[in-house]
Amino acid sequence: MSSIIDFLTNFIPGFILALMVIAASAIVFPFLMRRLWGFICDRLGPNRVGPEGLFQPFADGLKLFIKEDVTPAQAHRWLFLLAPAVALVTPMLTQVVIPFSPDYTIADLNIGLIYVVAVGSFSVLGILIAGWASNNKYSLVGGLRAAAQMISYEIPLLLTIIIVALLTGSLSLNSVVGAQGSVWFAAVQPLGFIIYIIAGVAELNRTPFDLPEAESELVSGYNTEYGGMRFAFFAALIEWGNVTVWAMAGSTLFLGGWRGPFVDSAGWLAIKVVAMALMIIWFFATFPRLQIDQLMAFAWKVLIPLSLANLAATGLFIIIWPDNFLLPTAIVSWSCIALFIIFFPSIIRRVLLNKRLKMLAERRMTTIIHGTGKGGITS
Amino acid sequence: MSTTEELMGPGRPELHLEEMVLNMGPQHPSTHGVLRLVLHLDGELVISVEPVLGYLHRGFEKLAESRTYLQYMAMISRLDYLSGFFMEWSYVRSVEALMGVRAPKRAEYIRVIIGELNRIISHHVAIGDFMLNLGAVTPFFWVFRDREDVYDLLEMVTGQRMMYNYMRVGGVRWDLPDEFEAGCRKFITEFPARIDEYEQLITDNEIFLSRTLGMGIIKPKEALDYGISGPNARAAGIDWDLRREVGYSVYPEFDFDVPLGEHGDCFDRYKCRIEEMRQSVRIIEQALDSICDGPVNLKLPPMIRPPAGDVYRAVETPRGEFGVYIVSNGGLRPWRLKLRDPTFSAISMIPKLTAGNKIADLVAIAGSLDLLMGGVDR
Numbered sequence: 001m002s003s004i005i006d007f008l009t010n011f012i013p014g015f016i017l018a019l020m021v022i023a024a025s026a027i028v029f030p031f032l033m034r035r036l037w038g039f040i041c042d043r044l045g046p047n048r049v050g051p052e053g054l055f056q057p058f059a060d061g062l063k064l065f066i067k068e069d070v071t072p073a074q075a076h077r078w079l080f081l082l083a084p085a086v087a088l089v090t091p092m093l094t095q096v097v098i099p100f101s102p103d104y105t106i107a108d109l110n111i112g113l114i115y116v117v118a119v120g121s122f123s124v125l126g127i128l129i130a131g132w133a134s135n136n137k138y139s140l141v142g143g144l145r146a147a148a149q150m151i152s153y154e155i156p157l158l159l160t161i162i163i164v165a166l167l168t169g170s171l172s173l174n175s176v177v178g179a180q181g182s183v184w185f186a187a188v189q190p191l192g193f194i195i196y197i198i199a200g201v202a203e204l205n206r207t208p209f210d211l212p213e214a215e216s217e218l219v220s221g222y223n224t225e226y227g228g229m230r231f232a233f234f235a236a237l238i239e240w241g242n243v244t245v246w247a248m249a250g251s252t253l254f255l256g257g258w259r260g261p262f263v264d265s266a267g268w269l270a271i272k273v274v275a276m277a278l279m280i281i282w283f284f285a286t287f288p289r290l291q292i293d294q295l296m297a298f299a300w301k302v303l304i305p306l307s308l309a310n311l312a313a314t315g316l317f318i319i320i321w322p323d324n325f326l327l328p329t330a331i332v333s334w335s336c337i338a339l340f341i342i343f344f345p346s347i348i349r350r351v352l353l354n355k356r357l358k359m360l361a362e363r364r365m366t367t368i369i370h371g372t373g374k375g376g377i378t379s
Numbered sequence: 380m381s382t383t384e385e386l387m388g389p390g391r392p393e394l395h396l397e398e399m400v401l402n403m404g405p406q407h408p409s410t411h412g413v414l415r416l417v418l419h420l421d422g423e424l425v426i427s428v429e430p431v432l433g434y435l436h437r438g439f440e441k442l443a444e445s446r447t448y449l450q451y452m453a454m455i456s457r458l459d460y461l462s463g464f465f466m467e468w469s470y471v472r473s474v475e476a477l478m479g480v481r482a483p484k485r486a487e488y489i490r491v492i493i494g495e496l497n498r499i500i501s502h503h504v505a506i507g508d509f510m511l512n513l514g515a516v517t518p519f520f521w522v523f524r525d526r527e528d529v530y531d532l533l534e535m536v537t538g539q540r541m542m543y544n545y546m547r548v549g550g551v552r553w554d555l556p557d558e559f560e561a562g563c564r565k566f567i568t569e570f571p572a573r574i575d576e577y578e579q580l581i582t583d584n585e586i587f588l589s590r591t592l593g594m595g596i597i598k599p600k601e602a603l604d605y606g607i608s609g610p611n612a613r614a615a616g617i618d619w620d621l622r623r624e625v626g627y628s629v630y631p632e633f634d635f636d637v638p639l640g641e642h643g644d645c646f647d648r649y650k651c652r653i654e655e656m657r658q659s660v661r662i663i664e665q666a667l668d669s670i671c672d673g674p675v676n677l678k679l680p681p682m683i684r685p686p687a688g689d690v691y692r693a694v695e696t697p698r699g700e701f702g703v704y705i706v707s708n709g710g711l712r713p714w715r716l717k718l719r720d721p722t723f724s725a726i727s728m729i730p731k732l733t734a735g736n737k738i739a740d741l742v743a744i745a746g747s748l749d750l751l752m753g754g755v756d757r
Contacts, residue, residue: 013638037516037517040517040522041516041517041520041524096616103665136402137399139402141423141746142693144422145423206584208514211739215408215737216409216511216513216742217514218738287584287586288510288513288515288584288586288587289513289514289590289739290589290590291737291739292423292737292739293423294589306546338598348585348588349588352585352588352589352593355591356592356593356642356646358592359593359596359644360591360593360596360644378468
């Protein structure tokens with residue numbers, strides 16, 4: 001009996017908190033994104049509803065809420081209705097282990113890091129279900145892209161999270177924050193932090209990895225057939241909820257969580273989360289979209305070897321200098337970044353120019369292929 | 380042997396999958412109006428593409444036969460609505476050639492200035508749409524910001540923002556307003572810095588390079604075979620620009636370069652358009668310096684009756700050679716009018732360029748060709 005009461009006193013406030021975090025992110029971030037993107041485009045962005053357009057998200061939400069709930073006739077009805085709910089599982093459950101403030105975690109699991117990764121892989125399910133159940137070819141391609149991309153990028157993400165576990169010596173997120181008392185892990189492992197950001201952006205399907213919902217190719221990708229409140233679920237709650245929990249986990253793992261100058265509190269976590277979300281908005285406004293095979297090649301040929309090497313090096317330093325491994329790790333990691341900045345642009349230029357010449361030579365081949373295609377809408 | 384195996388390599392017949400037929404358009408975000416593409420897909424791979432035209436057919440050629448020469452003026456700029464001025468120009472050039480008259484010198488200068496301004500805004504849309512197709516959203520808004528400046532100038536001159544109806548047979552409708560020159564000079568001094576701004580955002584981006592280098596290569600011979608013209612052909616290395624080769628209007632007086640590409644891929648086509656914008660600025664600058672006073676219109680009767688005969692005249696539009704062929708039997712109306720649109724040729728290359736590539740490359744290639752359906756479906 002006492003265990004049930006114990007469970008309820010933990011569960012109900014935690015549930016409400018997680019829900020409120022997602023709702024707040026679904027209101028704040030779309031607004032921030034549209035205004036900031038507007039400024040980057042040299043225009044104002046939405047500024048009509050309320051002071052400085054602050055009530056725009058509420059107006060949009062109301063509009064989507066009162067729209068008719070349409071299920072396409074050819075869709076798989078139950079899966080179609082279930083998909084948004086499944087996709088909402090990840091942002092809700094990930095927050096369970098996040099240390100919000102020095103004295104509040106919903107549940108301090110001793111396998112928190114594994115839990116974050118495990119729950120994070122859930123998000124692909126909702127998208128895949130949505131893509132398949134819509135019975136739309138664009139949605140299907142979007143869902144398949146999401147599956148390929150999110151599963152591939154989970155590996156470098158996981159390998160980077162293992163590094164944090166190595167540095168901390170524990171899998172609990174509270175001890176991860178505790179271990180960052182003197183220095184944040186982003187300063188010790190900048191390479192790991194950057195890999196976390198890149199792989200995370202790909203996990204979240206944001207620009208430049210927004211292939212599952214590439215609007216110029218797939219109309220709207222996996223959520224093409226969704227409208228009204230279900231679309232709002234995907235476009236606001238799940239997208240930005242995922243961004244929020246990714247930023248929360250990232251702040252906890254690399255930026256010291258609730259730690260900050262002057263006072264340790266949940267406010268610092270919020271500031272770091274907003275900063276990481278702003279970075280996503282900045283990427284959105286700057287980059288074109290990658291192509292699917294470049295995306296996969298980048299994961300398997302660059303990120304995974306790089307994060308494996310990073311993991312091996314960190315592990316080696318921990319074995320060699322068990323007492324003060326932070327300094328050598330930091331030196332190696334920072335010098336990797338420096339080498340990358342110096343050499344990467346010229347290397348990638350050379351690779352691309354070689355590819356261009358190769359494609360120029362191969363152009364004859366595609367010429368032959370054309371004409372053997374079955375083609376023809378009349379045939 | 381099936382197409383899939385040819386593309387994927389030999390062997391593994393048990394892996395042969397069913398083709399998916401996907402109708403892209405006519406309502407689709409990246410088909411530039413109402414182009415419909417029937418794609419045969421193997422997963423992400425495009426096996427074959429068939430463009431389906433006709434969703435914007437308005438009977439432009441047939442309607443000309445029931446309108447007087449002046450009445451048709453109001454229609455023709457609606458053909459290719461992003462470069463409407465060139466449509467009018469090509470048409471009046473044909474009618475003037477048929478009648479054997481020449482517009483006054485000042486009118487030709489005005490035509491060149493307005494035409495090059497129109498070329499700039501048309502290339503703006505080409506680059507913005509291309510980047511939108513590649514998934515970059517900000518360049519589109521930047522070019523539309525700068526387009527507004529040109530639109531203000533064009534509105535000042537013609538009273539219209541898109542469908543100008545400003546040309547007349549034997550000149551232009553009315554003279555430039557007094558404040559035009561200052562506004563235009565202000566624009567052309569500011570504009571080169573903005574082109575640099577686009578290049579900073581786009582040209583040096585590794586993702587952009589990886590998407591466009593070597594993609595959608597048009598060989599010079601293919602460009603000739605398919606009748607590709609304009610920046611698409613010049614990117615393939617065809618050194619052909621009607622402004623220089625034919626030297627119509629007052630273009631021979633100006634000093635400008637014709638930017639050429641080497642590889643004929645998406646990147647070269649983009650780069651050619653950027654350079655052409657710079658050259659347009661040069662031409663406008665020289666035209667503003669050397670513009671002379673005088674009448675802007677010939678005194679012609681309101682009802683033009685060209686003598687019987689036929690004539691074809693073309694101008695270099697932002698998309699290539701746009702020509703008007705008129706057959707006159709000496710009456711008030713053309714007996715037959717045929718329009719030659721460059722985009723039509725460009726669309727006929729899409730199946731060849733995209734077979735064997737991915738869906739994402741298809742939209743990149745279509746964007747780089749600068750398609751506009753208004754001219755294709757006449």
